[in-house]
Amino acid sequence: MSNLRATLASCVYFAALAAVGSLVLYIVMYESVYRYKLLDYTGLQLGVRRLHGLEATTPRGLLMCITDASVPLGASMMQEIRSLGNRDRIFVYHCMGELSTASQDLLRFLDHNIVVYDACADAVALGILSVRETHSYQSSFLKLLALLHAPVDHAIVLDAGNVLLADPALVRSTPGYADTGSLFFYDREVLESDYLLGRGHSHLRGRSTNLHELIASFDYNMFGIKPAKSQRLQASLAWNGQSSVEQDSSFIAVDKARNADVFPLLWHLLRDTRHRIDFSRREQELVWLAFELHRQPYFFSPWAATTMSQDDGMPQDVLCGGLGQHLPTDTDALFYVYARHLVDPYGNAVLPPRLLPYEVNARAAAMQSAASAFVAPRRTRNASAASEPLAADCLVSQGSIPLPSQVVAQIHRRAAAAFAIAHIQQREMRSQPGDAPRD
Template identity: 25%
Template sequence: MTTFGGACVASLQKLWRIFRVMVKFEMDDLQTIKWDYKSNSISANESFAASIAKAAEAVVAMDASHFAKQQQKDHEQLQRIAAQHQQEIQQEQQQHEQQQQQEQQLEQQLEQQLQQEKQQQQQIEQLQQVEQLQQVEQLQQVEQAQALVPQEQDPTAVLQAAVIQDEQHQQVLQHIATAAAEAGSTLATVPITASPQPSAKAAVGSPEWHKIRRDNHKEVERRRRENINDGINDIAKIIPSCDKNKGSILREAVKYIKAVLAENERLTGELSAATTAKHEIERYLLEKSVAEATIHSLNVQYEQMKREYEDLRQKMDEAEGGPSSKKQRTEGRWGSAKDDANEERQRFPAERAKNRPTVPLLKVPDNLYLTHDVAIPGNIPVWTQEDTDMLDTTIGFDLKTEMLKEEYGKDQKLDNPNQLNFSELARTEKIYKALWNHVYPIYQKLSGRNDREKEKALIQLAKTHPEIDFFLRLEKRLFPWVQYVRQSSFSLHGTFKGRGLVFCAGNNQFEFVVTSIQSVRSRLKSTLPIQVFHMGDGDLSPLRQEYLRKMAADVEVIDVTNILDNDYMRLGGWAIKPFAMLASSFEEVMFVDADAYFLQDPAVLFQDPGYLTTGALFFYDRTLFANWAVGADWLKSVSSDLSSFTHISRMFRRTSAHEQESGVVLINKKTRFLGLMGTCKMNGKWERDLVSYKIFHGDKETFWTGFEMIQEPYVFMRNYGGVIGELRPDNENSNEGVTRYLDFGYWMAGGGHQKHRERDTNDPEALKEILNELGLKNKDEIPKEPKDAEWDFKQSCLVGARVNILTDREKTLANGYVGIDKLAHEEHRKIIAGETVDPRGHNWETV
């Protein structure tokens, strides 16, 4: 009922509001209202009804506006309340933080006060101890004085002195207490006494006074004995097998200390002797290296003096009418390949005139011999006008005919190793070196806008200069692949700039080179530019070439046959490596095998002192196959004029068939261009198929022997190879220590294949292939070198070598390379399947 009444009231109120609005806004539209008595109702015209409707709509609009305004006011009120509440919360937080800061400050102040109180308490205790000790000493002095001169001692004076000392101690203690009170310490109110005393002070000299002094003396003595006992007990813990008797403990402690001092003195002496011996050994090694270099220099001087002596004897024979002719002198200078029995005639030139200019010997710092094995070549003389004049003689004509034989490579097929005379080749290369050093300065002075114009000018000059004509023809015969898109090697030599890394890769090495390049770029952050060489689209497919170009910054992919003439090179397998180094645009080039990985930025090798001295840095291979005479015999047959390194090499001494590991090679082509040319010659089609690769294991030894052929300097870093793997006890014989096993997970976890298959000889077919390659019948014939770390083919491990633990950074790098190898293998699988892959879609730094 109440609800219905409320609704009626609300309706009436609303009708009243409508009526008021109608009267206010629609008064002009109102007309006469008539009362109908019959219907007892009010009637109005249409205008009045419309006015009522408008009024109703106005009321509704006013209600909506009023509701919106009221809602806006309520919202603003809520915002004010929320802001006020937030402000109160912030104030409470600030108050809480201030309260916490105040509490922390109070805690700090309390801690400081506690520390001050502790310090003051320690000072007071120290002063009490000092006062007690002084009292005891005074008492002892009084007693001693009484014992010595009792008849002359004045008791009154003794008592007065004791009183004075007591008063002084009381003044000191009172001064300390006053200072503590001024510092605000709570200890200022604590009474400080020199020693526990009765409340009533005993009279000086009284029995009670003497008793207190005796008690103090006993307490000091007790503490002293307690400290001594504690010290003796501590000593007993250190001395082994010691009795509990104090005297025994002290005696053993004295012996132990003396023994320790004697042992320390002995060890100091041994350390000093060892240090002296180490310095002596280093000095002897340095002297030995210097002596070896001096001996080589003396040998060179001896040969020169010998030739000068023969020249002088020949002149004496001419003066006396003996056998003397230009032919004899010329044959002595140039040598004759037909007379192999005459060693001097195999040299270029075998006979020098007195004071004839020569290329200066290499200057090597003495300390370099401690870390590197240096190859100092023979002293090749410079080309002179006398040599040029000789070319127009009959002997010169015969010499040119002999050296400029019909070149082979395009059409001629060689099937007999005897068709290649490496002794003659070495002599020809040395003559070429003298001519190159003579003609290159002439070429540099020629006018021309570019190398092509200079080469044309050089060819014109060759028509009137027989030595230039001889040089160009000799270069064509020795190195025909250089004159491909150029007329001489000079134009190629002038294009070299900067430093960089060179890789070689075909389809089978693709995933290896991806891992190696990404390890250098993404993990080691090396900025050295990289060039990847191949032998055409059939060797490395265009899809793989494009992948290599995109996967890292500053990577070029180059076809070596576009730079050097493959009709003469006939490249295949390992042979591409030195030719890729020659064809690269880098002045300082570092060749890296596709499966070689660094643990630091390879750029550091360019700062190696051996490389900076000679311009060529090589690395040793493992010692393997002793008593192998083929290599040593071949070296002796090539030339008697070899470098200082040859005679100390393991190959020459027949202690190893392997000398160089060619996985990393550094050559400065500006200074050692001719040495690299000699190495390329050793890897030519006929040289490698008939001789080089028959004697050596692939390209490995052709680098340093190529330098020997043309007599260029180089160094070997005096370090040898090892393996990275897991260290664990030897299961077969625990007495033999530990064995370093190669962890194949580093190379095969990502599905990558091992490049060196000889490390896994469990496969009978692989073992058969290895033995055929090594010329052995069975695995038992594989020799072991006792002087070096043993290489066990079955276990693929090195035995008896020094073990070094990898650093955490090196382990992280190695594990990162495994991740890269996994991704590279998967990418290569997709390329083989014909899928489209984009290396830029991977984050190589985190895989």
């Protein structure tokens, strides 16, 4: 018995030793070789077209990430997009089978002008990700992998939780997009000591932040560019230590053909740099910083983010709720609001729950009664909003007006569509073989 124990202990020891050795070898190889291997973006695009039998890229497209649990949310947004007059092809992305064949069939039944891609499986097939690495993209980072992958010239990335109030394609006709081939929106102003304003392990002295460290230590030579800070960066709240977040990543518009040189750098930020410097809350800062580091002109909407709020008894100058954006033009009107909490039948579920019809209806009634009532008027980004104690979740002392009735109506229409699709999905789930009915 003692010999058996000794043998088992030896096996465990040598297995652990082998695992440590393998890890050390991987780290050495990555730090000395792999991290300096730049993405061949042209090769990636050709590879995607070859995998899917495409002769050319699509001129204009809308990108969305959808899982089985977000089918009602995503499909209702597709219907909303069409109701606003947009006829662009919609590219639906998922990672390693997170969108089942049944869900894909339902989406195609509801809209014939869509294409579905498993970006992670394609990345493995094209040799830019290992199977092990794909797990970290089953999250908001899939949004950026989709942007890299999409065989589209003019791409707009949309978060399925947005409720749109105008055709998203209108951003392509704005002067900012015409000048730079890009259009981004601001996130809330938040003054906290993390992300862009985090200190991390900066070797710089004084009041340096993660953003300063990134700009100072980035390996520009790897991409054949010289370091230089744009005027926009130097004037930003983040650079001046007044906000720890900058970009709202729920809407990103990029002319990929015009800005193709940015994508190898974006991939490097996504796969390498974000693990070294914790400058971004998930994926949200990577796109504008890729443009900045590459010295590629980019454009932000001139207007600050707004916030919707329920009539919850708080003072009307304290708005806590979903983020919203105004049109990036001179027209004073809301463009979209993030209202997932008001329109998603499944909330933030990872997998679609199994619900009976009356349960779906009960959730719909509860959301109907939780509609927002107020919104902040259009304004420009400012440091005073960031310094408020509740700034991470609320907009304080920036004004308040009643939420326009047409916005409320659009939210209700979107919710109704989402719950109707949830009923269809639940019926399909109940009809699957081997699925026992619930009492």
